[in-house]
Every structure is written in C-alpha cells, then in structure tokens.
Amino acid sequence: LAGFFRAGSNCTTCSSSLSCPAGYYRGACLSHSDAACQPCSPPPASARHTGGGVPFNIDQCPWECSAGYYSSGGGCVACSTQPCAAGLYRNSTCTSANTPCNNCTALPLHAVYSSGGDPYNVDNCSWSCESGWYRSAAGVCLAAGNAVVVTSVSARTLSEGAAAEGHVLMVELQSSGPAPASPVIVALSISDGQATVTPASLSLTALGVPVAVTV
Numbered sequence: 388l389a390g391f392f393r394a395g396s397n398c399t400t401c402s403s404s405l406s407c408p409a410g411y412y413r414g415a416c417l418s419h420s421d422a423a424c425q426p427c428s429p430p431p432a433s434a435r436h437t438g439g440g441v442p443f444n445i446d447q448c449p450w451e452c453s454a455g456y457y458s459s460g461g462g463c464v465a466c467s468t469q470p471c472a473a474g475l476y477r478n479s480t481c482t483s484a485n486t487p488c489n490n491c492t493a494l495p496l497h498a499v500y501s502s503g504g505d506p507y508n509v510d511n512c513s514w515s516c517e518s519g520w521y522r523s524a525a526g527v528c529l530a531a532g533n534a535v536v537v538t539s540v541s542a543r544t545l546s547e548g549a550a551a552e553g554h555v556l557m558v559e560l561q562s563s564g565p566a567p568a569s570p571v572i573v574a575l576s577i578s579d580g581q582a583t584v585t586p587a588s589l590s591l592t593a594l595g596v597p598v599a600v601t602v
Contacts, residue, residue, distance in 0.1 A: 410448055412440025433463040457481050474512055476504025497528040 401416030407424035416422035427448035430436055433456045436448045452463035466481035471488035478489050491504060491512035497520045502513040516528035523529050 406443040407439040409438050410436035412446050412448065413444045415444075431462040433465075452482070455481065457484055459485075468507055470505070470507045471503040473502050474500030476510050476512060477508045479508045495527045498522075 399421070401422045402413070405413065407413055410427055411424040412427055413422050414425040422444075424439075425446075427436060427440060427446050430448075430450035431452075433453045434450045435453060436450050438449045440446060440448055452458050455466050456463040457466055458464075464485070466486045467477065468486075469477075471477055474491050474494075475488040476491055477486045480486070486508075488503075489510075491500060491510050494500065494512075494514055495516075497517045498514045499517060500512045500514050504510060504512055516522050519531055520528040521531045
C-alpha cells in the first residue's frame, strides 16, 4: 500500500513526513525500504546548508554564505577589504551586501581627515588641523599664534607647620607662536586635604626666563 514499506513480514509506515537534518531531504519510500534522508545538492562555493529540504521531500536545502562573504546573484562573493576614502572605514558586518564604508568619529573642531581607517575596518582615521591651527598634546586643534599650553607644574605637599612659609610654584608654558602680548592667566586649585580652597590664579608674562610667583 502507498505510504508503507515491507520490513520482514510486516508493513511499516514510511517516514515520508519527517524532516531531515541540515543538508538533507527526505527521499521516496519504496516497497522494501523506508524514505531515507538523501544529501541535498551542494551549496555555492563558500556557503553552507542551514536546514533540511523545504518542503521536506524536495532537494532544496537553504544555505548561507560563510563569514567574510555575502550573497549576490545566487552565489557568495568575498567582502571587500580595500581601504576607504579619507574619513571612512569599512564596517565589519558583511552578510547580505558588500562591506560599506562608514564615517569615522571623534574628529576635533577645526580638523580634517587625512586618511581612512587603518586597518581598513577600524574607526581610527588620521586627521590634521586646518590651516592656522595646530594639534595640541591633548589631541585638539588650537589656534596658532596665540595658543599657550601649560606643559608642566611643579608642586609639593605642605605640612601645617610650614603654613606661614612662602613657597614657589613653577609653571612651564609653551606657545605655538610669538610670546603673547598680554599676561597669561593660569587657574589654580588648592586643597587642604579635606576640601578645595577657593581657586587662585597666576598672572604670567613672557620674559624669556622662568618666572617664579609666590602664592
């Protein structure tokens, strides 16, 4: 009878309604053998089967491209690893379309990108400051000619017994251009170990030699 096969002296129901593992489909049930799972046709190059036949008895197993490839035109194409233009890097996601170029981030004000991501899939585009600006040690662009940066401060912890003594605080400044014509104000934050004392400030002028100011 249809839907059965002979196993010894008995007739057994065919397994024609049961699905098969990934990469297989259910074959025909013969008079003396059950409906066995048979291999589906091979998937495209750089792809793998993800399920059994759909429908279960048809040589039509679903597949997907391997990592590093995307589906196109019935096959799998390698994702691009070519560098992007300046200011762009390739997103590492590549499944249904080629790897896109995305905008790099964290560009400071008054800066322009000079290269794409390096490596190609990392958000680390190189940048440089616009004309008239220079790159500071803090990674920002400052106006050239009148930019002054505090490069070092020498300070020490004072004891209560030395509170009445005078102490010298050395502050080193660096300018990207000529010495500023007006005094440079440096804000100070002084703490007694329990609370921050009202901030004070130093007024420094460029004399060509270190300037010591008593606070």
